[in-house]
Amino acid sequence: MSAAQIEFFWDSASPYTYLAATQIEQLAARHGATVRWRPFLLGKAFEATGNRAPASVPVKGKYLFGDLQLWARHYGVPLKFPSVFPVASLGSLRVACALPEADVARWAQAVMHAYWAENQDIGQPQALAQIATDLGLDSDALLAKTQTPAVKEALKANTDEAIRRGVFGAPTFFVGEQMFWGNDRLELLDAYLGGRLG
């Protein structure tokens, strides 16, 4: 069998996606697998499926707030709940669609770190420009490109495809057509790639 590919549908607005994003490359590497980072609009998937953000149940939101901190400690990664939440993630996702495939992973990781660990408002173009510059990218050209029909369409196509394939939340991973939903399914994804769920 050739090396497995993990498709990773991510939206930078999702805290559990940030957590999973800090782990997925190491997980893939353990199995000689690759990760294809696929930006999509989680809100559209909620709309299309009738799903809703977990914090829409108040007592659940309160629990999950603490749960996120436990996961961050478990992984040994920083997490600071942002002052602007929810955030307009559209721009950050369009930047991902404007980049060459090889740059998407580090963009995604940088933009989610900025939002979920450094409390930067990634809904602001200036914040995105600074992150791009820090990564050595041409931020002016990149942000201009996010306004082109091709880039807008690419994000829409990813989102439509995700919904068509059964995505209703984030993060969502696929290995072939086997879907895994949630940071808390990395354990199963790991077992699956290790051939232990045959």
Next chain:
Amino acid sequence: MSAAQIEFFWDSASPYTYLAATQIEQLAARHGATVRWRPFLLGKAFEATGNRAPASVPVKGKYLFGDLQLWARHYGVPLKFPSVFPVASLGSLRVACALPEADVARWAQAVMHAYWAENQDIGQPQALAQIATDLGLDSDALLAKTQTPAVKEALKANTDEAIRRGVFGAPTFFVGEQMFWGNDRLELLDAYLGGRLG
């Protein structure tokens, strides 16, 4: 520190509770902890909190159906989705409240195995009577006791307490006041008991 106690709020109608029930005693034993099995009515917690069963979002229900099978394979336990679902779990929970504390764990495990692995309709008193008999319990006395006000009140008290402490789903675990929701939080519970979440 004295040995930790894990309070385990369970409702036999919940498939993820069944999965967690197959794992929790070994997990506790690894840490020298004990498990207090506490029956409660999940439906009442849904009502009180505005939470709802995950399968109320159709595409989520479809995913979770397959997800349950992956977890069962991951744990190496049988799971056969029951033909009667949802089931009336009230009787099975009242039996748990009628038993001496020392018998609750094996009752819970037996009744969930009957429903989730053997497709028995545990909403039927005859099924409960047979499970009790197989465990060497006096099934007639036990089922009679489930009709007493004290037993009915004990289940209601557990349910009220769970809701008061923030329970909105099942399975839910507590170590002191630290709450863990979901079979998929056993990983965090394990880390917590191991002192790795500081």
